[in-house]
Amino acid sequence: MNTIPPKIWHCDAARSLRPLWAMEEMGIQYDVEVLPFPPRVFQKEFLGRNVLGTVPFFVDGEVEMTESTAICHYLVERFDKPDFALPADHPEYGDYLNWLYHSDATLTFPQTLVFRYRDLEPEERRLPQVVEDYTKWYIARLRRLDTHIVDREFLVADKFTIADIAIGYALFLGRDLGLDDQYTPQVTQYLDRLLERPACQRAFQIGASEA
Secondary structure (H helix, E strand, C coil): CCCCCCEEEECCCCCCHHHHHHHHHHCCCCEEEECCCCHHHHCHHHHHCCCCCCCCEEEECCEEECCHHHHHHHHHHHCCCHHHCCCCCCCCHHHHHHHHHHHHHHHHHHHHHHHHHHHHCCHHHCCHHHHHHHHHHHHHCCHHHHHHCCCCCCCECCECCHHHHHHHHHHHHHHHCCCHHHCCHHHHHHHHHHHCCHHHHHHHHCCHHHC
């Protein structure tokens, strides 16, 4: 078995927070390298390590991964942390998987367009219509969570899982982009509960001083 701890490349408040938070929750020893955002612009040598130039970039022995939610899923299985997941025979297993994939494919996707065309592009390339349209898209896609979380503390099985990390980061990013004024009270309260977790707070401190 590989005895070298896994390593993750991270930017402050980026999607790499998901696996960082997961490793903090699970008590997994790891190494981290903090990069300026976006690293493909401000630390071009990173492209020699990860051709995409994106974070997270995660290495565990011969394994290399770039998808934040997939890394969380990998950590549960690789390091045998079933307390943060559901087994395949659990009645809510399908819902658990759906929230994992929903977090990026449905929620983070429109946020990246808002961020790019409102904040990252040069002034002449900014597109207010794209920002408006995909803000509406994101808020509309929260409808399932709005109803699901009304009488729940966590997403599935009455316990904290990596699904909460995956969805929680998407909600945090929405708040960071100033979109949370359209959150329902139950979604705001759910996000606040997640952000109060000590492991989450530790993950958020990693790289914050370099931002």
